[in-house]
Amino acid sequence: MLSKNQKFKWSWLFYLAVLILAFIFPALNPGSYYIQVVSLAFIYAIAVYGLNLIEGYMGQLSLAQAGLFGFGAYAAALLTMKLQLSFWLAVPLASVLTAVVAFFIGLISFRTRGHYFVIFTLCIGVIINLVIQKWDAVTGGMNGLIGIPKPTPLGPISFDSLKAQYYLILVFLLLTVFVMYRLVNSLIGRTFVSIRNSEELAAALGINVMKNKILAFCVAAFFTGMAGSLYAAFIRFIGPDISSPTLTFEFLLYLLAGGQASIAGPIVGTLLMSGLTESLQFLRDYRLLLFGPLLILIVKFLPMGIVGLIHKLASRSPFRRSAAKSLNPSKTVKGEGL
Amino acid sequence: MILETKALGRDFGGLTALNDINFAIDDQEIVAIIGPNGAGKSTFFNVISGFYPPSRGTVSFRNQNMTGTPTHIFARLGIARTFQTTHLFYNGSVLDNLIVGYRQKTKMGLFDAILRTPRARREEADSREKAQEVLNFIGLAGISTEPVANISQESAKRLAIGLALISEPRLLLLDEPAAGINHNETKGLVELIRKIRSHGTTVCLIEHKVQMVMGLADRIMVLNYGSKIAEGSPTDIGSNQKVIEAYLGRAHHA
Amino acid sequence: MSLFIQQIVNGLTLGSIYCLVALGLTLIYGIMEVPNFAHGHLYMVGAYVTFFGMTLYGLNYWVSALVAGIIIAILGVITERVVFNPLRHAPSSNRFIAALGAMMFLEAAARLLWGADFRSIPPVYDKVLSFAGVRVTEQRVIVIVAAILLIIALNLFLKRTIIGSSIEAVAQNPDGSSLVGINVNVVGMLTFAIASFLAAVAAALAGPIFLVFPTMGELIIMKAFVIIVIGGMGSIPGAIVGGYILGLTESLGATYISMDYKDVIAFLVLVIILTIKPTGLFAKGV
Ligand SMILES: Nc1ncnc2c1ncn2[C@@H]1O[C@H](COP(=O)(O)OP(=O)(O)OP(=O)(O)O)[C@@H](O)[C@H]1O
Numbered sequence: 001m002l003s004k005n006q007k008f009k010w011s012w013l014f015y016l017a018v019l020i021l022a023f024i025f026p027a028l029n030p031g032s033y034y035i036q037v038v039s040l041a042f043i044y045a046i047a048v049y050g051l052n053l054i055e056g057y058m059g060q061l062s063l064a065q066a067g068l069f070g071f072g073a074y075a076a077a078l079l080t081m082k083l084q085l086s087f088w089l090a091v092p093l094a095s096v097l098t099a100v101v102a103f104f105i106g107l108i109s110f111r112t113r114g115h116y117f118v119i120f121t122l123c124i125g126v127i128i129n130l131v132i133q134k135w136d137a138v139t140g141g142m143n144g145l146i147g148i149p150k151p152t153p154l155g156p157i158s159f160d161s162l163k164a165q166y167y168l169i170l171v172f173l174l175l176t177v178f179v180m181y182r183l184v185n186s187l188i189g190r191t192f193v194s195i196r197n198s199e200e201l202a203a204a205l206g207i208n209v210m211k212n213k214i215l216a217f218c219v220a221a222f223f224t225g226m227a228g229s230l231y232a233a234f235i236r237f238i239g240p241d242i243s244s245p246t247l248t249f250e251f252l253l254y255l256l257a258g259g260q261a262s263i264a265g266p267i268v269g270t271l272l273m274s275g276l277t278e279s280l281q282f283l284r285d286y287r288l289l290l291f292g293p294l295l296i297l298i299v300k301f302l303p304m305g306i307v308g309l310i311h312k313l314a315s316r317s318p319f320r321r322s323a324a325k326s327l328n329p330s331k332t333v334k335g336e337g338l
Numbered sequence: 339m340i341l342e343t344k345a346l347g348r349d350f351g352g353l354t355a356l357n358d359i360n361f362a363i364d365d366q367e368i369v370a371i372i373g374p375n376g377a378g379k380s381t382f383f384n385v386i387s388g389f390y391p392p393s394r395g396t397v398s399f400r401n402q403n404m405t406g407t408p409t410h411i412f413a414r415l416g417i418a419r420t421f422q423t424t425h426l427f428y429n430g431s432v433l434d435n436l437i438v439g440y441r442q443k444t445k446m447g448l449f450d451a452i453l454r455t456p457r458a459r460r461e462e463a464d465s466r467e468k469a470q471e472v473l474n475f476i477g478l479a480g481i482s483t484e485p486v487a488n489i490s491q492e493s494a495k496r497l498a499i500g501l502a503l504i505s506e507p508r509l510l511l512l513d514e515p516a517a518g519i520n521h522n523e524t525k526g527l528v529e530l531i532r533k534i535r536s537h538g539t540t541v542c543l544i545e546h547k548v549q550m551v552m553g554l555a556d557r558i559m560v561l562n563y564g565s566k567i568a569e570g571s572p573t574d575i576g577s578n579q580k581v582i583e584a585y586l587g588r589a590h591h592a
Numbered sequence: 593m594s595l596f597i598q599q600i601v602n603g604l605t606l607g608s609i610y611c612l613v614a615l616g617l618t619l620i621y622g623i624m625e626v627p628n629f630a631h632g633h634l635y636m637v638g639a640y641v642t643f644f645g646m647t648l649y650g651l652n653y654w655v656s657a658l659v660a661g662i663i664i665a666i667l668g669v670i671t672e673r674v675v676f677n678p679l680r681h682a683p684s685s686n687r688f689i690a691a692l693g694a695m696m697f698l699e700a701a702a703r704l705l706w707g708a709d710f711r712s713i714p715p716v717y718d719k720v721l722s723f724a725g726v727r728v729t730e731q732r733v734i735v736i737v738a739a740i741l742l743i744i745a746l747n748l749f750l751k752r753t754i755i756g757s758s759i760e761a762v763a764q765n766p767d768g769s770s771l772v773g774i775n776v777n778v779v780g781m782l783t784f785a786i787a788s789f790l791a792a793v794a795a796a797l798a799g800p801i802f803l804v805f806p807t808m809g810e811l812i813i814m815k816a817f818v819i820i821v822i823g824g825m826g827s828i829p830g831a832i833v834g835g836y837i838l839g840l841t842e843s844l845g846a847t848y849i850s851m852d853y854k855d856v857i858a859f860l861v862l863v864i865i866l867t868i869k870p871t872g873l874f875a876k877g878v
């Protein structure tokens with residue numbers, strides 16, 4: 001009991017420190033380049049939280065994620081450019097639209113299982129990508145859309161500066177983390193994890209497996225679409241690339257590196273991997289050369305990612321000897337929120 | 339009568355796993371299903387608990403025809419089951435498992451969870467309370483925080499039963515609850531099953547431990563090659579010629 | 593009418609390439625339950641090896657194709673050893689993810705080594721044959737005939753040779769096979785070798801008709817997945833039938849429906865099929 005309390009306090013302090021760091025980061029004058037890099041990583045992290053929900057907690061590897069990200073981005077861009085909607089209306093609307101699209105995708109795709117589901121969602125992602133590429137009249141085809149408006153000022157607060165945009169994105173990220181935290185620590189989150197563990201047992205306990213899968217997928221899509229719409233407003237130029245399967249694979253790498261089925265995993269993985277890419281400048285164009293083998297090494301040696309590793313080390317530390325008795329750490333670590 | 343099957347059959351490809359089963363389970367009895375390996379016992383469970391749709395015939399539960407009902411609705415209507423290979427949620431503690439088991443009785447939705455509404459808090463408290471109650475009932479209160487991956491085979495068997503019980507089913511189906519546990523533990527389990535019945539739940543179990551079944555069951559059905567070859571009280575079954583032949587005629591391991 | 597026949601011939605050409613790639617994918621899936629995402633990228637490397645064999649080393653087209661086949665077979669065996677074999681007992685999603693990793697690596701390596709430019713294998717058999725108003729290049733005829741010969745050879749190998757039938761045995765029952773003395777490791781490597789060889793030869797055959805570039809494996813692997821899902825994952829006849837169906841559908845769809853959306857057609861077909869039958873058209877089992 002005592003060790004549990006201790007763990008709680010320590011991790012609470014740690015998170016507070018991280019939060020403070022996130023808020024003072026721009027004040028440290030890191031240069032606009034780094035602010036931009038971190039802001040973009042935050043946006044991707046929001047999408048990775050979506051993937052974390054559906055793959056990490058629910059155990060359904062959806063490869064349609066970049067497709068949904070692209071959908072959200074184009075939806076927000078078109079809403080602000082063509083309909084002149086305010087950013088504050090366009091972002092929620094685009095997110096909801098993405099969730100609605102996911103609802104229909106889920107209705108069909110969750111009838112399939114295992115590898116069929118993965119391939120099915122990959123195909124959905126490819127279809128979205130191809131349609132964005134080809135539908136010139138709406139999406140601008142290969143040229144994409146340029147001149148997407150900046151986030152609309154909120155009363156006296158304008159988002160013209162990079163720093164202001166950084167804080168805006170940070171707030172969206174914190175909102176995402178908050179929702180995910182509440183969700184996975186509720187009965188709903190427990191239900192998702194139970195389905196990941198055994199669909200059969202969940203069904204025997206009266207849980208509607210299909211309904212829960214669709215719910216998780218829609219929530220995941222909502223945040224993925226939100227990330228896409230933030231991307232559109234932040235970068236202000238979008239092309240079909242942002243919906244390509246390659247981006248899905250990158251999301252997957254971020255998630256696995258950080259650690260799936262944990263609340264810290266997506267942000268840790270995304271910051272780390274994009275940080276790695278940026279610091280190895282010469283590798284920027286060839287990052288997949290590094291990412292590919294990394295992905296293989298992670299699934300082989302670090303299936304629960306960095307956060308999982310930290311958990312494992314922490315449970316071995318002398319302060320928490322009781323937890324170290326666990327015979328099967330890999331089984332017990334999965335699913336525990338950080 | 340709580341459950342009734344009429345001319346129930348189930349095929350797998352060319353194989354007839356279950357054929358023409360007419361069987362009824364009465365309220366508050368303990369019935370057992372026995373038969374050699376591959377006789378179709380688990381298949382019978384899978385069909386009457388909604389996991390496999392029948393190929394022929396009907397299942398009715400409390401006079402309601404269950405044809406076409408989704409699997410999870412079977413559970414919600416009051417048919418709970420365990421699996422032959424013990425299924426548990428291996429990533430959580432004993433208590434965590436039971437809490438999820440109570441999910442079908444709770445109603446909270448997405449926004450309740452995100453906003454932590456009074457309903458969400460109340461239901462989480464209810465789930466915990468109920469889980470604790472079941473823990474006491476199945477005798478696992480002492481290991482409630484233990485990760486399920488670490489508990490003994492006997493505790494796992496009891497927990498699986500607890501998971502099925504937490505939603506207060508009317509009919510409890512147990513697939514080989516005593517497989518893999520020793521003599522003394524089996525005795526304890528028999529007590530538990532009696533206790534479950536005395537609380538008003540009907541129990542139907544599949545078991546290879548014939549001795550245990552003879553002492554526990556009010557009635558026994560014997561399956562062989564997918565067909566019912568006998569049905570009756572333990573004494574009737576013990577002296578039934580067909581049953582003796584079925585067991586002697588095929589190699590079987592208790 | 594001649595336009596229609598023309599498109600049938602084009603569809604068969606395309607279908608032949610799809611068949612050869614999908615056959616390898618389905619073989620590997622049958623043996624190891626690995627959805628080998630890197631397969632299309634082995635196809636891509638095969639195209640480059642053929643290209644450089646001809647342009648850099650002045651090899652004959654057929655010799656280049658053979659060299660590509662052998663090199664890619666070796667590369668396939670290496671991926672089996674390094675990537676998939678160590679994950680044999682891991683959860684299936686891990687193998688999927690590892691396959692994605694291998695794919696990313698191959699694509700990045702190709703980009704690094706050979707740049708992002710489009711290249712084309714110099715046509716050797718570009719004479720145009722025409723009969724009844726239908727005009728076909730020799731190369732397309734070669735593709736169709738070569739694919740048929742390879743499919744026949746593969747079937748003979750699987751049915752008539754001891755080592756070939758052990759592949760089938762493992763595909764049927766991976767756990768039981770080691771009991772009857774089949775070395776699952778050898779079978780795994782052999783399967784990867786054959787599958788990769790087929791992919792490389794397919795690339796060599798397609799090379800003079802289509803273009804060679806680092807991401808050329810991406811679309812074809814996804815289409816190969818569409819094919820084996822349609823045909824039943826692990827099924828050889830399914831891959832053959834599915835390959836030709838997809839080739840013909842695309843070719844006719846491009847002509848009669850929309851050129852722009854011809855690539856979408858394949859994926860739409862899959863979505864429609866899985867919507868109707870979630871376990872694929874020719875699923876085994878229940
Ligand atoms: N999902 C399935 N697919 C195909 N065949 C099945 C399936 N489930 C059961 N069978 C077959 O149906 C027959 C009956 O199996 P079942 O599991 O019901 O037997 P059982 O009486 O429970 O045997 P045991 O005592 O070994 O548990 C067996 O031949 C089995 O192989």
Ligand SMILES: [Mg+2]
Pocket residue numbers: 379380381422
């Ligand atoms: Mg059984």
